[in-house]
Amino acid sequence: MPTITVRFFAAARDAFGARETRLSAGTVDDLVDTLAEAADEQATTVLSRSSFLVNSVAATDRGAALSEGDTVDVLPPFAGG
Incomplete structure (x- = not known):
């Protein structure tokens, strides 16, 4: 599996x-599963509500293959107005 960079926001x-x-994941879904395995309840909740960008593009197909060196941004819902 490729090694990717995961950036966390807010x-x-x-x-x-x-x-x-940095971790190994084949897809965004794999990434979420890997992160959730070691996460506490708060982090798991944040993951379930987050959207993801792969190389600055919205990950609309979370089953699409990731490539070596990709960057995935974890974006929780933002408050504001």
């Missing part, structure tokens, strides 16, 4: 306690 950064990490 509540995801708080929940995972990091700005970014």
